[in-house]
Amino acid sequence: MSQNLQDYELAVAKSLEQAGWTVTLEAENSAYTFAAVKDKVKTAVKVYHWQPVVGIARIEQFKDFLDHNKSGFKQGYIVAANKATIAEAFSSEAIELAKKSQKKSFLSFHFKPFYLATPEELPPPPHRSLQFDEPPNIAVDTRHPGRGKKIYIGVFTSKGGVGKTTVSAHLAGAFALSGYNVDLIDIDPQQNLKILLSQGIFLKDGRATINVFSEPEFVEAHSDAEITIVDCSPDFDSNPPRMIKKFDYCLIPTTLSPLGINKNGHVITTTVEKIRSVNPDASLMVLINNHHADRTQMVGALKEKYQAIFAKLAARDAKFQFIDPDQCVIHFDKRLFYWGHQHFINEQDRVELAFSSMKGRNEPRDNFLALVNYLEKNTGTQPATESVHH
Ligand SMILES: Nc1ncnc2c1ncn2[C@@H]1O[C@H](COP(=O)(O)OP(=O)(O)OP(=O)(O)O)[C@@H](O)[C@H]1O
Ligand SMILES: [Mg+2]
Structure with a gap:
């Protein structure tokens, strides 16, 4: 499913680009907002701008998508675009589940790690440091209609x-x-x-x-x-x-x-x-x-x-x-x-x-x-x- 991105979603895409990621704005379905690649690690990024905390249901949906995806995603980021800290943005159960997913085990072939982030608390490796000196240059595909009417x-x-x-x-x-x-x-x-x-x-x-x-x-x-x-x-x-x-x-x-x-x-x-x-x-x-x-x-x-x-x-x-x-x-x-x-x-x-x-x-x-x-x-x-x- 493709969609026009919202401003807050674009802002996250841009800051990832500035940090050296290659961002692809076309998502195949609504489980993620866009794809980002750096150091050959293909990452699914889902961006939220919700008032309430993002509860565990949405995190489970994302985890399920990552674990079963056939698009080559090796990991995921869930970014809350309107909150300053992860504790404010996500429920404690959600934070627990994300931590569990990051633990290395013999199962990690099947289970992909994902990270919670906010614009202030930025995603962990392979992203290293954010640099804002290069102007962002993201081609937005405008051929696609906006999100369908609800x-x-x-x-x-x-x-x-x-x-x-x-x-x-x-x-x-x-x-x-x-x-x-x-x-x-x-x-x-x-x-x-x-x-x-x-x-x-x-x-x-x-x-x-x-x-x-x-x-x-x-x-x-x-x-x-x-x-x-x-x-x-x-x-x-x-x-x-x-x-x-x-x-x-x-x-x-x-x-x-x-x-x-x-x-x-x-x-x-x-x-x-x-x-x-x-x-x-x-x-x-x-x-x-x-x-x-x-x-x-x-x-x-x-x-x-x-x-x-x-x-x-x-x-x-x-x-x-x-x-x-x-x-x-x-x-x-x-x-x-x-x-x-x-x-x-x-x-x-x-x-x-x-x-x-x-x-x-x-x-x-x-x-x-x-x-x-x-x-x-x-x-x-x-x-x-x-x-x-x-
Ligand atoms: N199909 C059903 N089978 C069995 N119990 C039902 C069924 N539908 C509703 N109930 C029961 O009826 C009661 C009232 O249901 P509910 O709270 O959904 O109604 P409501 O119209 O939302 O009430 P209110 O006007 O107070 O908001 C509840 O105890 C609920 O479990
Ligand atoms: Mg009621």
């Missing part, structure tokens, strides 16, 4: 406890399993996601990461993620409008329950009105969560009743749709119900998604992968970077 998917219902946070996190997981880096923005003042997933998650199967930002921490231009998912507060007015305005799509989780028919119909109507008061263009999609996997007539009758309510909304709003639970639905699952409990019980720092499975099958994972599939098919949700470059 796709924003909001998750909002004006009712508490319907699964907004659960859906946000696991939808992000399903996109990451499908190979997309995902930013998850927690704009709910409760900051549940931010607390649970502060280090981010690296999904090895998709070779992609999820990183979680609070609203003030998130700077769109500094992120290379293709998909941005926004977990909202049920209290519409406490969600910053600047984020709601960005939604290309908004999922509206709700439940299909007999007692909820009239109430939920009302909740969805209010939800749509609130979103529309700020964002007239987003595609709105009602998603049934907490669904019970039985195919009795009761479910069929409920579905019809709900469909009748939603048909009225769809008649008024061309970009409103109800996702038929027979096509795509999130089932009630114990793993989702207990998701995050480790953190609250043991205060463990790292929480995994409810995607692990003993015998291969995992319903939450299958449901959310089906949702990604549904979004891709029914909305053309294709990260622009993919379609532009290939």
Whole structure:
């Protein structure tokens, strides 16, 4: 994947050039920003300009890339371009992992060392000393379009406890399993996601990461993620409008329950009105969560009743749709119900998604992968970077 570099990325490239490196600005994928060669050592360089510390998920993703790369990279640098010290820029787990990677062992044939750096604390050998007397001369390839437009998917219902946070996190997981880096923005003042997933998650199967930002921490231009998912507060007015305005799509989780028919119909109507008061263009999609996997007539009758309510909304709003639970639905699952409990019980720092499975099958994972599939098919949700470059 090629991309126009940001100023801060160019600045790092230039200082490496000044130090005698040969820099190639064309990266084959988003795991690194550019390549640099000195003394025949081909080095992958990844540059960050994030407000929060770079957590271990991104470091694991980089390590995985280095260890498996077929492009001849012998080592890597991860440079935080906006922090003065490594301790400020990276989490302690990230620093630990980098140190481990540098230890020489008989395994070092397979495992490539990588180094953390900031502009003040510059990368270690083979780089020796920085000299700034030569003017930098980096040819920037301008033929390539900029980073593709990010796709924003909001998750909002004006009712508490319907699964907004659960859906946000696991939808992000399903996109990451499908190979997309995902930013998850927690704009709910409760900051549940931010607390649970502060280090981010690296999904090895998709070779992609999820990183979680609070609203003030998130700077769109500094992120290379293709998909941005926004977990909202049920209290519409406490969600910053600047984020709601960005939604290309908004999922509206709700439940299909007999007692909820009239109430939920009302909740969805209010939800749509609130979103529309700020964002007239987003595609709105009602998603049934907490669904019970039985195919009795009761479910069929409920579905019809709900469909009748939603048909009225769809008649008024061309970009409103109800996702038929027979096509795509999130089932009630114990793993989702207990998701995050480790953190609250043991205060463990790292929480995994409810995607692990003993015998291969995992319903939450299958449901959310089906949702990604549904979004891709029914909305053309294709990260622009993919379609532009290939
Ligand atoms: N599909 C599911 N299966 C089982 N439990 C679920 C499912 N979806 C959500 N839950 C549970 O429902 C509860 C509420 O979920 P969650 O916190 O995601 O809702 P929310 O809409 O974000 O709530 P709030 O409005 O407070 O932000 C949690 O205990 C969660 O584990
Ligand atoms: Mg929530």
